[in-house]
Every structure is written in C-alpha cells, then in structure tokens.
Amino acid sequence: MGAETLKLVHGIEHTAIAGKDIAALADWYVNTLGFTVNYKSANAIFVKAPNGTMIELIHADSDRGEQTLKTQGIRHLALTVTGFDEAVAALRARNVNFISEPAESKGNKVVFFTDPEGNYLHLLERGVPLP
Numbered sequence: 001m002g003a004e005t006l007k008l009v010h011g012i013e014h015t016a017i018a019g020k021d022i023a024a025l026a027d028w029y030v031n032t033l034g035f036t037v038n039y040k041s042a043n044a045i046f047v048k049a050p051n052g053t054m055i056e057l058i059h060a061d062s063d064r065g066e067q068t069l070k071t072q073g074i075r076h077l078a079l080t081v082t083g084f085d086e087a088v089a090a091l092r093a094r095n096v097n098f099i100s101e102p103a104e105s106k107g108n109k110v111v112f113f114t115d116p117e118g119n120y121l122h123l124l125e126r127g128v129p130l131p
Contacts, residue, residue: 016056018061022059025117031094035049045057077119087125097113
C-alpha cells in the first residue's frame with residue numbers, strides 16, 4: 001500500500017506547547033498575533049489562528065533546557081502572512097523578540113522570533129505556494 005493510496009490523516013489540527021504561564025502565553029498569542037481563545041479547561045487553553053489552525057497551551061512540568069533552531073525535535077511554527085513588511089513592522093511595534101533579521105530568497109520572505117517563553121516562531125510569506 002503506497003502513500004498515494006493511504007489517506008488516514010486529513011491534516012494537523014493543532015500543535016501543543018508546554019508553558020510555565022499558559023494564561024499569559026494565550027494572552028500574548030491573542031494580543032500580539034491576532035489569535036482567539038476558542039477553548040479553555042483546567043489543563044489547557046487552545047488558541048486559534050484566523051485560518052482555523054490551533055495551538056494547545058498546556059502546563060509545563062519541567063524547564064526545557066538549552067535549545068537552538070536546530071536542536072532535535074520540533075523547532076518552530078511557521079506562521080503565514082500577506083503583507084510581510086507590514087506584519088514585521090506591527091510585531092516590532094509590539095516589542096517582539098526577533099532572533100533574525102527579515103530575509104528574502106526566491107520570492108519568499110522570512111523572519112524568526114520568539115514568544116514570551118522562548119518558543120521559536122517563523123513568519124513567512126511565500127511568493128509561490130509549495131506544491
């Protein structure tokens with residue numbers, strides 16, 4: 001059975017991030033990036049992007065330790081935008097912690113930054129969508 005015939009998964013609904021203060025982290029995603037809170041429980045807060053994708057914020061039970069953009073494991077979440085330069089300016093006005101300068105390659109505009117707990121985020125505007 002090849003990958004072209006096996007269609008069990010429809011997509012990725014959410015990614016989970018463990019945080020020290022998930023209420024503050026949820027507020028940051030709402031107030032800085034324009035997400036909305038769409039579900040809360042005692043153990044988690046789900047924030048939703050305008051396109052429907054979600055991040056589940058859960059309580060961390062330990063510190064993460066040292067990491068870089070290439071440490072093993074999930075390294076960043078890529079957030080798509082139109083109007084890249086305006087989005088970068090808006091994030092700068094909100095004092096976001098950028099870890100790279102904006103760059104453009106082959107029609108794609110990218111920049112890396114972190115949320116308040118140090119999770120890597122990647123702002124991306126593609127000139128041409130991937131196939």
